Amino acid sequence: MDSMSQASSTGPRFQLNEEQEMLVRMAREFAADNIIPVAAEYDEKSIFPADIFHKARELGIVNMLIPEEYGGVGASCFEEALVSEELGYGCTGISTSLGVNSLAILPILIAGNEKQKAYWLGERAGGQGQFCSYGVTEANAGSNVAGIQTRAEKKNGAYILNGSKTFITNASYAHYYTIFAKTDLEAGHRGMTCFVVDRDSPGLSVGKKFDKLGQRASDTAEIIFEDVEVPEENVVGAPGQGFYIAMKVFDHSRPGVAAAACGLQRRALEESVKYAGEREAFGLPIYQHQAVGHKIADMAINYEASRLLTWQAAWQVDAGIFNPRVPAYAKAFAADMATKAAVDAVQVFGGYGYMKEFPVEKLLRDVKIFQIYEGTSEIQRNIIVRELFHKS
Ligand SMILES: Cc1cc2nc3c(=O)[nH]c(=O)nc-3n(C[C@H](O)[C@H](O)[C@H](O)COP(=O)(O)OP(=O)(O)OC[C@H]3O[C@@H](n4cnc5c(N)ncnc54)[C@H](O)[C@@H]3O)c2cc1C
Structure with missing residues (x-):
């Protein structure tokens, strides 16, 4: 080794x-x-x-x-x-x-x-190797998933979709989308339904493509629905089940997101170990200055802990245990620790860390989104509080 x-x-x-x-x-x-x-x-x-x-x-x-x-x-x-x-x-x-x-x-x-x-x-x-995207978020409903306003109205055995989605990853390239819309505006979260919608459906267009701080190789765009006819057979699950499906999806997807944040942490750690072993200041490799060495030690601890939580969350999903608390622990912790690792890696690199010639500058730009997408770090903590206080 x-x-x-x-x-x-x-x-x-x-x-x-x-x-x-x-x-x-x-x-x-x-x-x-x-x-x-x-x-x-x-x-x-x-x-x-x-x-x-x-x-x-x-x-x-x-x-x-x-x-x-x-x-x-x-x-x-x-x-x-x-x-x-x-x-x-x-x-x-x-x-x-x-x-x-x-x-x-x-x-x-x-x-x-x-x-x-x-x-x-x-x-x-x-x-066929097609791309697909997942569309929940709207301009006025991100964290508040139940607050979406895209409407799906049943007419002559089909659903007519009107509204828009924003910040949708890969939206410009996707061949189809899984979209959440309201089939009953009065029923709150019970009025949400999930549909598969073909990219070629008349009335569907991809809107603004966003220019981003980080993760710039990923595409992020709006999807607009103007009287888009979706056949009834494209309803996923039953009408009204959309919110529960979305919540189950997040339980399953959060370990994977946490794992990517672990990957970023490991990269920050390894780049820092390499650099701090080579770079000298005051006649010593900088890792021998305790303030630098301890930062790197913390990166190692936090990476290992994030990965353990991530593995536990993934194992739980595979065991068929749907408890949102553990994926929320993993996602929140791995995202927060990855953010800390990226900030600290730039610090370890000093001025060079701020320059594009070195890889840690990109880690710092890429990492921030982990605290935002797939439920913000605040929302993960809300889930944990809800599960601790309102469930046995
Ligand atoms: C690059 C990128 C890719 C994305 N990809 C997708 C995708 O593929 N599909 C998709 O559907 N969505 C996607 N999203 C959307 C993402 O999931 C949302 O941006 C995120 O859930 C936050 O929603 P919001 O932006 O509306 O923020 P808001 O909900 O407006 O939140 C703003 C701030 O308020 C805080 N806040 C809100 N409510 C509470 C509360 N109850 N308690 C405590 N704090 C609260 C939030 O944590 C946040 O800090 C993506 C976003 C980005 C930026």
């Missing part, structure tokens, strides 16, 4: 089985060969990594949740989290783009019928 890997995997650890070890190795090599060399350029020019997605698809490290009976690899949430950490280590902008298909297909996986799974998962996402 070289000193780099020693820095990031010390102490007693849960043993991965041989297949999982292989998966990690494959994803790590993939990130080293295909992501890290282009990450700075894709970030600077906001290049959508379609080429990398398709290469990853050949290896079975995207669309991982598609079950074997629909032509996928049928990975567990845990296995997907292992891959997510490795891709996130390479570049979280690119890993976000690669991971969104899994988020978008989750509603169908959780609540869809056989025909929907075979078509949208098996044929479209898996077989």
